[in-house]
Amino acid sequence: MTLVEAVHLDNHGENNSIMNTISYHTIDAIFGLYGSNNSFRYTVHPHNTSSPPHNFPLIMGSEEPAPFRRVNWSIHDTITMLTMAIVIFMTRKILYEKVLNPMMRNNRFNVIAPLTRARFKENVWFFSYYLFATILGYSILSETSWFNNASFCVLEYPHGHTGYETPYFRYYMLMGCAFYVQALFTLLFVDEKLSDFLEMVVHHIATIMLISFCLTSSHHRVGSIVLILHDFVDIFLYGAKAFHHLKNETMSTVLFIAFTLAFFCMRLVLLPYIIYLAAANFHGWDDPSRYYIFRYVSDSIFPAEVSDYGCCILKYCASTYWLLIVLLCLLVLLHVFWFYLVLRILVRTIRGTTLADIREDDGEGHEHQD
Secondary structure, eight states: OOHHHHHHHHHHHHHHHHHHHHHHHHHHHHHOTTTTOTTOHHHHOTTOOSSOSOSSOBSSOOOBOOSOOOOOOOHHHHHHHHHHHHHHHHHHHHHIIIIIHHHHTSGGGTTSOHHHHHHHHHHHHHHHHHHHHHHHHHHHHTTSHHHHOGGGGTTTTTTTOOSOSSTTHHHHHHHHHHHHHHHHHHHHHTSOOOTTHHHHHHHHHHHHHHHHHHHHTTOHHHHHHHHHHHHHHHHHHHHHHHHHHTTOHHHHHHHHHHHHHHHHHIIIIIHHHHHHHHHHOOTTTTSTTTSBSEEEBTTOOSSEEEOSSOEEETTEEEOHHHHHHHHHHHHHHHHHHHHHHHHHHHHHHHTTOOHHHHHSSSSSOOSSOO
């Protein structure tokens, strides 16, 4: 290396250092002390929550290695989930062949159209699964800290969120994912294509991705609460639809009213409250995934990865924490729209139009509300 090259390289490095210092100080001035995280403070003290290193989540910060990240999904989880999907599929097959198909051969059901029979069997299956999943979920989650105090959905994150905080909890989450994997398989390759085929394909894929995201990013505490809230509400929805196909409109109406009340309480009151706790609880700002929104990470291992640090593609990462908040807010907005449709049903019923006339497969999208 010549002297001229050495001087040029030294000047180039000095210029870079000056520019970095200016940009770091600018970020610090806007976002507060340690705004650029140039000190790597939380790397040295990963459990230090005595004071926040940032006053606001960064949009883009310094180019730095990720200090702590963990992909909370293993090949064992994949095998377990797929095994559960097969067991659930076989359970569905047994229910159809041993219980529901013989029931359909009864003279009482001869007047029911074939499409209505398919709907009835599907609704009974969904009702049975959601009832079982809710009871199982409650028995597992009732002893957890976050079920009794929703603040713990985000407190202790990420180090205290292992996915194995209580016995059988992880299997409950994997079972939820497995159910929708088998539901997607039966929808694509087994069942007759019904009018809401495309909507259900999108619904199942989105649900599988959300559950997988919560597990992989260690946000399974929030995910488990969202899962059991939706399962509980759907018991009443599919029960009402099953009784409607049996021409028992009294029981169908009672269950539909119960569904409306449960929908409002669980999805429009309790779910936003959980989102508020997750977004407003800043204990532990020094957790890596909380103080930034988007960031370039120089040591991202894979071209695409999801961890408790971020969702990264080609080393550009979005915070899993803020991504979770956004997804939950979008879910609430969808629930507001669906609740509007539910209220339309009740209003038209009060005006004299029968509940059966509206809730049948008329293309208004009242089925599969979650």
